[in-house]
Amino acid sequence: MIKVKFSSNGKLREALNGDIEVAVEATALTLHEAIRIVGDRLQGEQRTLLLDDEKETIQEHILLAVNDEMVTDNESLQDGDHIRVLMPMAGG
Amino acid sequence: MSNPQSLTDEERGRFSWQIMMSGFGEDSQHKLKQSSALVSRVGGLGSPVALYLAMAGIGKLVIAHGGVPELGHMNRWIMSPYEGVDKISPVDSVIAHIRKLNPTIELVGVKESVTEENAAELVSQADIIMDCPPYFEERHLLNREAIRQNKPMVEAAVCGAEGYLTVIAPGETPCMSCLGFQSKDWELPFPVIGAVPGVIGSMAAMEAVKVLTGYGEPLKNRLVMYNGETAEFQTIKLKRRSDCEVCKPVVVYQ
């Protein structure tokens, strides 16, 4: 079992009602897989905040971090890792 | 005859409370006096940036902002007066306000926001770029131009009760494009409470002071995220994207 914490900001954080935990019965888990699991909890516009279903990828313009270090989505996760997804903003 | 490069007695007195800071001193104050910053837009975020840079004693500010304030801006455009809504350029308001606080600063007002046409000229006028507009397009124009001219940029943005900032140093740190900062869904108006750009703008001004003077450790290769709802800060370590089309290779502007 691998359990990771998932934090986000902005509309995504609202859609998920704050931080969530992702638990998977597996011996290996990538960031991409974990984000897909989170995205599958969402529907419609909220889902597209995280996933691009046309390209079958994670949305291109979000910053991904694990344990507060920027990573790419092929990062391997360990039990207890903390994923942080940063939605870009441009308000001034 | 006084040396324009050195501090006057009046400046020593005016900035004495920061000159007395350990690790700052007259040397940093002098560097600040010789420095300049471009503040791209002086709305919620750019206003505290311009204000605190001016009050810290920066030598010159270039303030670029097209248009006039709207009623809905009045929760955060701290230097634009209410009677100026729909009428008075924020460039005029900010210059008038800052002039009263710092009578010796050089102020250059440009009543245009950043465009493809003016970006190179605006960036060329300053030592550091303060990126505060509410559009990704303007932010990326400045990012591209700052990289091209090899100038540091403080990237700061807000939305809702959240904001973030990082220092972009060409060749040393990721740029906006490396970080993927873009959104096709971004639109105005965006939700915001004025104190949030106040927090992030003040931090951005502090980062500029550090970059310009060598004081402290500028926020390079790190991004600070502020959540005003929970009063929490997070720091994320950043890295450059080796295939970034904007910042690799770095071409030094001649």
Ligand SMILES: [Zn+2]
């Ligand atoms: Zn880059």
